[in-house]
Structure formats: structure tokens, C-alpha cells
Amino acid sequence: MAIKRLASISNMVALTTTLFSSEAGVELTMPYDFNRFERSASRLKDLGRWQDALEIYLFMADGDPSLDAGYLGMSIAECYEAMGRVREAKYWHGRAVEENPGVWASSEEALRRIGDLPVEHLLITD
Structure with missing residues (x-):
């Protein structure tokens, strides 16, 4: 069974995920409440x-190229x-700023x- 996010319905309100099986041709739509996910992640923090909060934020960000205007990028970075995990944090802070410059101070x-x-210490010498 594969999971595919279809759409973010209004800003930070709900997500719809469709579960489907290509063999059986069965499709089941399950709504997700973005606010419930956010409350849970905040409480976990x-x-x-x-790590648990991070997993929720990554689930929410999957398939959302804007990362909800950078908010999820900032939240993911905060967890890292x-x-x-500073290198990962830097990447996600950068994504937050890219998506909404000047907003995520x-x-x-x-x-x-x-x-x-720097990464020079990771390089293999020839």
C-alpha cells in the first residue's frame, strides 16, 4: 500500500492523504488536521x-514545497x-529563510x- 499526499487544504488547516492499492484499485481518503499535528509536535518539544516532534514536522512537510511559508522549515531546524545536529539545522533554517525572507528572524x-x-575534515585523500 502506498501513501500519497494530495493537497494542503487552506493554510495550516487540513491535509488530505489518499491511501491506495494499485492491485485492488481501492482508494481511501483520510483527512488530517494540521492544527492537531502542530499541537502534538509542540507538546513533544x-x-x-x-525526535518525535521532528517526525511529525517532516510528515507535515512532505509534499509541501513552500514548507507552509517556511514555518515547517524553521520547526524542523529547531528540532535538529x-x-x-547542527548541519541539518542549518539546512532547514536556510529553507525557512528562502521560503519567506525577512519573516523568520x-x-x-x-x-x-x-x-x-567546513567539510574538509571529511574529505578522503587520494
Whole structure:
């Protein structure tokens, strides 16, 4: 069975996911409440359950190229940063700023704070 997100219905209100089986030709539509996901992720962050919150945010961001105007990028970055995964945090802070420049001041500040992350130490010598 495959899962495919069809659409984000209005800004931060609901998501619709269609479950289908190509063999049986069966389709079942299940609505998701974006606000419920957000409340759960926020509570998980309060409990220090950053990985669980991250999984919710990644689910919400899947198939949403704007990342809800950068909000999800900022939220994903916050989770990665709290878990000490600075390289991933920098990437997602950057996505938040790209999607809505000037709006996500916390992501802009995080990008300045994190700065350059060199990779030379990872390179294999020939």
C-alpha cells in the first residue's frame, strides 16, 4: 500500500492523504488536521521529545514545497538543533529563510550563529 499526499487544504488547516492499492484499485481518503499535528509536535518539544516532534514536522512537510511559508522549515531546524545536529539545522533554517525572507528572524539569527560548517575534515585523500 502506498501513501500519497494530495493537497494542503487552506493554510495550516487540513491535509488530505489518499491511501491506495494499485492491485485492488481501492482508494481511501483520510483527512488530517494540521492544527492537531502542530499541537502534538509542540507538546513533544516541551517534553524534550525532539525526535518525535521532528517526525511529525517532516510528515507535515512532505509534499509541501513552500514548507507552509517556511514555518515547517524553521520547526524542523529547531528540532535538529536541539538534538545537536547542527548541519541539518542549518539546512532547514536556510529553507525557512528562502521560503519567506525577512519573516523568520529566528532562522536568520541561527544561520548567522551557526556560520560556516567546513567539510574538509571529511574529505578522503587520494
